[in-house]
Amino acid sequence: MRTAYSVESVRAGERVVMDRGPEGVLMQRAAAGLAAECARLLGKVYGARVTLLVGSGDNGGDALYAGARLARRGAGVSAVLLAPERAHTGGLAALRAAGGLVVGADEARAEGVVARAGLVVDGIVGIGGRGGLREDAARLVAAVRDAVVVAVDLPSGVDADTGEVHGDAVRADVTVTFGAYKPGLLIDPGREYAGVVRLVDIGLAPADLGRAEAEALQFADVERLLPVPGGESDKYRRGVVGIVAGSERYPGAAVLAVAGALRGGAGAVRYVGPAADAVIARFPETLVSTGPPSKAGRVQAWVVGPGLGEDAERLGEVLAADVPVLIDADGLRLAGERDVRERRAPTLLTPHAGEAAALLGVAREEVEAGRLSAARELARRYGATVLLKGSTTLVASGEGPVRVNPTGTPWLATAGSGDVLSGLAGSLLAAGLDARDAGSVGAYLHGLAGRYASEGAPVGAHDVANAIPAVWREVGRPDRG
Ligand SMILES: NC(=O)C1=CN([C@@H]2O[C@H](COP(=O)(O)OP(=O)(O)OC[C@H]3O[C@@H](n4cnc5c(N)ncnc54)[C@H](O)[C@@H]3O)[C@@H](O)[C@H]2O)[C@@H](O)CC1
Ligand SMILES: Nc1ncnc2c1ncn2[C@@H]1O[C@H](COP(=O)(O)OP(=O)(O)O)[C@@H](O)[C@H]1O
Numbered sequence: 001m002r003t004a005y006s007v008e009s010v011r012a013g014e015r016v017v018m019d020r021g022p023e024g025v026l027m028q029r030a031a032a033g034l035a036a037e038c039a040r041l042l043g044k045v046y047g048a049r050v051t052l053l054v055g056s057g058d059n060g061g062d063a064l065y066a067g068a069r070l071a072r073r074g075a076g077v078s079a080v081l082l083a084p085e086r087a088h089t090g091g092l093a094a095l096r097a098a099g100g101l102v103v104g105a106d107e108a109r110a111e112g113v114v115a116r117a118g119l120v121v122d123g124i125v126g127i128g129g130r131g132g133l134r135e136d137a138a139r140l141v142a143a144v145r146d147a148v149v150v151a152v153d154l155p156s157g158v159d160a161d162t163g164e165v166h167g168d169a170v171r172a173d174v175t176v177t178f179g180a181y182k183p184g185l186l187i188d189p190g191r192e193y194a195g196v197v198r199l200v201d202i203g204l205a206p207a208d209l210g211r212a213e214a215e216a217l218q219f220a221d222v223e224r225l226l227p228v229p230g231g232e233s234d235k236y237r238r239g240v241v242g243i244v245a246g247s248e249r250y251p252g253a254a255v256l257a258v259a260g261a262l263r264g265g266a267g268a269v270r271y272v273g274p275a276a277d278a279v280i281a282r283f284p285e286t287l288v289s290t291g292p293p294s295k296a297g298r299v300q301a302w303v304v305g306p307g308l309g310e311d312a313e314r315l316g317e318v319l320a321a322d323v324p325v326l327i328d329a330d331g332l333r334l335a336g337e338r339d340v341r342e343r344r345a346p347t348l349l350t351p352h353a354g355e356a357a358a359l360l361g362v363a364r365e366e367v368e369a370g371r372l373s374a375a376r377e378l379a380r381r382y383g384a385t386v387l388l389k390g391s392t393t394l395v396a397s398g399e400g401p402v403r404v405n406p407t408g409t410p411w412l413a414t415a416g417s418g419d420v421l422s423g424l425a426g427s428l429l430a431a432g433l434d435a436r437d438a439g440s441v442g443a444y445l446h447g448l449a450g451r452y453a454s455e456g457a458p459v460g461a462h463d464v465a466n467a468i469p470a471v472w473r474e475v476g477r478p479d480r481g
């Protein structure tokens with residue numbers, strides 16, 4: 001599991017280590033890790049032009065000490081000080097002693113020094129930053145030409161706790177982060193600004209950090225969670241997933257949800273609704289019926305909503321069932337907050353940003369700019385688990401860290417791919433995963449299936465469904481390399 005911690009937790013953890021060790025040791029470890037990454041990116045340090053953008057806090061201190069290390073190895077290092085009177089004293093002395101140059105941000109030279117750099121180190125602000133880049137910093141950052149940009153701890157201007165960006169922020173190629181990932185490095189838009197993230201161990205132990213704020217499943221976590229049939233399994237023990245989706249107008253949504261469900265680990269897929277003919281024509285193994293869901297037979301989890309139209313009656317019946325329910329698409333619009341909150345069995349809501357915005361009564365852009373708070377707020381209001389889809393897919397429930405999906409590709413932004421995800425995650429629910437695991441494992445497999453199917457070319461949603469077994473095989477192989 002890749003875990004991310006809030007600024008408050010990171011600061012608490014740092015205090016524990018500082019109390020144990022000599023002063024300044026954390027910053028020296030941070031600077032050593034940062035310098036090593038810069039050297040790796042440069043290839044040849046001797047003769048390289050490195051420009052440090054240095055703010056008023058310890059983030060600037062890290063940059064200055066790392067710059068000193070690079071200067072000692074023969075790089076031409078210049079520091080541009082955004083607040084000369086408040087720049088880290090020790091770091092400044094170290095840089096000067098190593099032969100580095102220092103200029104103020106308001107000097108005409110400063111922009112030239114940035115423009116000529118081969119590598120720019122962003123030490124403007126770290127976890128102490130508030131809001132976007134101020135004007136002087138933004139002007140300097142805009143002067144970067146061909147340089148590789150390395151952010152210290154996190155790109156300045158990105159909110160460490162949420163990934164929100166209010167105003168300008170540094171766009172880094174690489175972010176060297178210290179002690180622990182911060183949620184803002186995993187969640188868009190912050191994630192995109194961070195580029196490749198490298199974690200430097202500065203001696204913070206998980207026990208010193210407390211509760212994680214966000215976490216991303218890795219291959220091994222998903223492998224552990226995948227439902228695998230045993231010798232005694234039969235189709236009912238493996239779970240039956242019921243799909244209430246599609247309409248005369250949108251039969252395709254039913255077919256795609258079933259396509260996802262058939263690859264999601266349940267032993268059988270029931271389809272209930274007006275698209276039964278279309279479903280059976282494509283997937284003869286589906287158990288179809290056209291009557292009410294309550295008469296459809298045994299079901300361990302329901303998926304309701306894709307292409308459902310205005311069928312509030314079927315939705316109501318599904319919500320009344322005492323098994324886990326995944327609500328997607330039209331179902332989200334039709335389901336009342338209270339009806340969901342009062343359910344006794346778990347509910348998983350899977351909105352995209354537009355749907356989440358409608359449920360919250362805000363603009364879509366607001367959800368996209370603040371994914372974490374939108375997902376958390378919906379989970380709170382509905383008393384449910386919420387899978388918020390999009391460039392970063394999040395799974396939030398009332399308690400525990402928010403799951404951030406590390407897979408996926410923008411090629412998944414294609415009509416019907418959400419229907420495949422709802423079937424897939426619903427199938428995992430029926431197979432016995434809890435709502436958080438079903439949502440996050442579903443998103444993981446779906447994201448990888450999107451990559452496998454696409455390989456950089458446009459794909460249809462059915463291609464994504466077809467790629468799920470190959471992904472499953474790869475993830476489920478304990479002996480993989
Ligand atoms: N605390 C520790 O033990 C360690 C801290 N480290 C570094 O220290 C950083 C945190 O240092 P600080 O707490 O000094 O805080 P920062 O250096 O992140 O920034 C705080 C300073 O920036 C100013 N500021 C805030 N928002 C700004 C904005 N939008 N534009 C311009 N200036 C702004 C504040 O007035 C304050 O002076 C970490 O991100 C990390 O890089 C590392 O050296 C590892 C050890
Ligand atoms: N920019 C993006 N990057 C990665 N994944 C994306 C992006 N945009 C959409 N997706 C994914 O594509 C799928 C689209 O689902 P959805 O919006 O419900 O589409 P539909 O309703 O057409 O099925 C979701 O899994 C979502 O997370």
Ligand SMILES: [K+]
Pocket residue numbers: 059122123124125126151152153154155156
């Ligand atoms: K920074």
